Amino acid sequence: MPLQNRVQPDGEIIAHPARGSFMGNRGILHDENGLHPKRRWAHQNWVCCRLRFKGRRRKLMAPRHYTELFFLDEAVAFAAGHRPCAECRAADYRRFRACCDSPGPAADLDRQLHAERAVPRVFRQRRHGDVEAQDLPDGSFVLDHDGQSGVLLGDALHPYAPEGYGAAQRRPQGRVTLLTPPSIVAAFRNGYRPQIALARD
Template structure:
């Protein structure tokens, strides 16, 4: 039976059997019975990690340990508001920081990203209205007026599915909601290329 630990670009955390390409951490979000019904983070340090690191093995959702979250790819992790882990993905973290228009320690970065990704006390995703999806860099996620989340890649819109992307469509017309935090989109514009399941 699939655990409820697969993060969607819309912030939802669902149970799905498909294996993710990356793991993430937001603190302890589970109890013995499974994922907390409302709580979606325990701290601001939301990281995107490798699936394996130095041979370490973890018991998923172990009591008193952080909740292992999984993403289809790095673009989904970014849309959900995570950034590269400075430990297990140090090279990616340094590349990301070099492309980011924010200076200061990781704690300052996490505060800024948290402001852009989350609505405090509601455990909800902050979304950013745009007049259209044109001019967004590859790796950005948007939500269309009909509620479809999708990836912008090579001037096309790729609808998201937990098991992978659907066939490409033309870019959506009219207003969209940007899911990827604006600072992360700026890093994409400055040369950071997220790993995508379409590559």
């Protein structure tokens, strides 16, 4: 049975057998029974990590160790509010920070991102009102007019599913609900290109 550790772009954490291409960390979110029914973060430095680094091996959801979370790709991790890890993804972290409008310490960026991604005390993702779809950069995750989440790339929206993206659709016209935190969208505008798990990648 798959563990409940697969993060969705809308902030939900589900059990799904498909493998992700990135791992993440928000602290200890599980106990001996699995993922806690309500707890969705234990600290504010939510990171997105490589699956392999220096030969390290972990037992998933081990007692008293952080909960390993997984993402289809980097765009999903960003939509959920994670940033590149400064250790295992040092080069990506430096590129991301160079594109951020938050030049201070990492803790300052993490506080800013946390205010943008999380609704306090109710453990759910903050959505970002109605924004003009045509104004959003590639890599941004939105909810379309039918409530389907997808990533924008060029003139298309690629509908999200845990096992991968569906057939490309025309980029929505007009206003949509933004899932990706605004500070991360700003980094995309400034030149950071998130990894998106499309067939041509």
